[in-house]
Amino acid sequence: MPSEFTGKHVTVAGLGVSGVPAAKVLHGLGAHVTVVNDGDDERARAQAVELEALGVTVRLGDGDTLPEGTELIVTAPGWKPTKPLFTAAGQAGVPVWGDVELAWRLRGLDGRKPAPWLAVTGTNGKTTTVQMLASILKAAGLRTAAVGNIGVSLLDAVTGEQEYDVLAVELSSYQLHWAPSLRAHSAAVLNLAPDHLDWHGSMEAYAADKGRIYEGNQVACVYNVDATDKPSTEDLVRAADVEEGCRAIGFTLGTPGPSQLGVVEGLLVDRAFVEDRQKNAQELAEVSDVDPPAPHNIANALAAAGLARAFGVSAAAVRDGLRAFTPDAHRIAHVADVDGVAYVDDSKATNTHATEASLAAYESIVWIAGGLAKGATFDELVTGAAKRLRGAVLIGADRALIREALARHAPEVPVVDLDRTDTGAMLQAVQEARRLARPGDTVLLAPACASMDMFTNYNQRGDAFAQAVRELGA
Known part of the structure; x- marks a missing residue:
């Protein structure tokens, strides 16, 4: 069946998680697809062989040149807007979409009624909130x-055989940047803090891309x-052009006002x-x-509940969905209690904003932190947490930045600086934290940094912490 893509010359920018499925879908819709990719490694070559067997043209090691005749670019979300490929596209009047934009435009192409999107973004908490939302929607008996x-x-969700009543959609700032026509049923921005500024260019541009999620909201x-x-998430709502009758719905850890969800005497209301x-x-x-x-996780639950209620879900389904939800590993996960001390793995706290929320969840903490700072500063984080810190154990390449912030703003807090970046450092870090901790304390891995200086990813870092804790209790 012909589509708007039949015979169209489409360039897919980037192989990988989004590029390969996009190329396959577009080829299946009759487009002439060319994939361009910066890398030319073994994985890219294997993907190229797979796509070329279908009739897709692949150019490895040349992600900056606009192929002749290109009428549309579909890009991987991580490719920067300043890339020469996009400069050339702008000069030639060629539109650029991301995989989210492509998916949005493909909804209902097979004649089925498109499932509405309940969309979530924010600097931190997106994945947990979307998973909570999906659990609530399932508890309401909805296909989601x-x-x-x-x-x-x-792309799989909108083009696959599975039919859905509604989708719980996590969107990054990158994805939103390349999704100009997205119009969600309802959407939430959880929080805003400086992140990915090297990609967006400024905090204002980053916030503006996050705010795109509100454009055209229906409910x-x-x-x-x-x-x-600043700007706040409420500022983004005020700036958005929404459908007539769409409401601003707030969530708060305090007592809610009208048109808000909040907390009253231990209840989400x-x-x-x-x-x-x-x-x-x-x-x-x-x-x-x-x-x-934890406070930030209660906020996530309220945001998820707000979106579900906007879709007409009952209060009982909100409760049942939250009860059924199990968080992913390495997100403020309790590992064990050893000698009256709780050990908590929040390896996913890879920036200062996430770590601030994690530190706020406990009264007396021995903090394990450090790694790759990615340009972050730690003065504000340490100032806010100083009264909660029993001690700190620092690891990783940029630990000196945290040590210096502690010296400036919490000089009374004992600090252990581990001058090593091998994976075995985590065992020593946990042993040092045990020495500093007292019964009733929490030893908290909330690094405020990326993990790649010492570990493959934050999952491996969290696993190393959990293994070290288990060795304490052995």
Whole structure:
């Protein structure tokens, strides 16, 4: 069956997680597809062989040159807007889409009714919130999946045989940058903190790309009432051009006002999707239904609940979905108690914003931190956490930056600086943390840094921490 892509010359920028499926889908729709890729390694060559067997042209080691005759570019989300390929496309009037934009435009192409999207972005907490949302939607009996920057690929979700009632969609700032026509049923921005500024160029540009998620929302723009960053998530809602009748719905860890969800006496409550919201509130769940019940995770649960309620989900399904949800590994995960001390793995806290939330969850902490700072500074983080710190154990290539911030803002906190970057350093770090800790304390791995100086990824770092803790208790 002919489509708008039949006979169209489309360049796919980048192989990998999004590029290969995009090339296959476009080829299947009758497009003339050329894939360009910066790298020319063994993996890229294997992918090229697979695509060339289908009739797709692949150019390895040349991701900057615009192929002659290109009418559309579909790019991997991580490719920077400043890349020469996109400069040439702009000069030639060639539109650039990301895989999210492609998926959005392919909805309903097979004649099925397109599933609405409930979309989530933010600097931290996106994956957990989308997984919570999917769990709630499933508890309501809806056919759904967690998709996008997580789980099932969006292209597979919109072109596969599985039919969905609604999709829970995680979107990164990169993906939103390249998705100009996306219009979600409802969307949430969880928080904003400086991140990926080398890609976006400025905090303002980063926030603007996050704010794209609200454009054209139909029912609800869910925002963080407690956010103090500027621009705030509420500022992004105010700037968005939404459909008539779309509402601004806040979530807060405090008592909610009308059109908000919040917390009252250990309960998650809704004053947004109830009759007479000036006077009434609906109990959704208990704080103890959220795993783990750390403040930032309760905020995630409220955001997920807000999106689900915007879709008409019952309060009982919100409760049941939260109870059924199990967080991914390495996200503020309790590993063990040893001699009255709790050991918690939050290796996923790879930036200062995530680590700030993690540190706020505990009263007395021996903090294991360090790795690749990615240009981050730590003064504000240390200032906010100083009163909670029993001690700190520092590892990794950029640990000196954290040590210096501790010296400036928490000089009374004992610091162990481990001058090693081998993977075995984690065992020593845990042993040193045990020496500093007292019964009732929490030894918290919340590195505030990336892991690649010592480990393959944050998963391996978290696994090393958990193994070291198990050796303590052996």
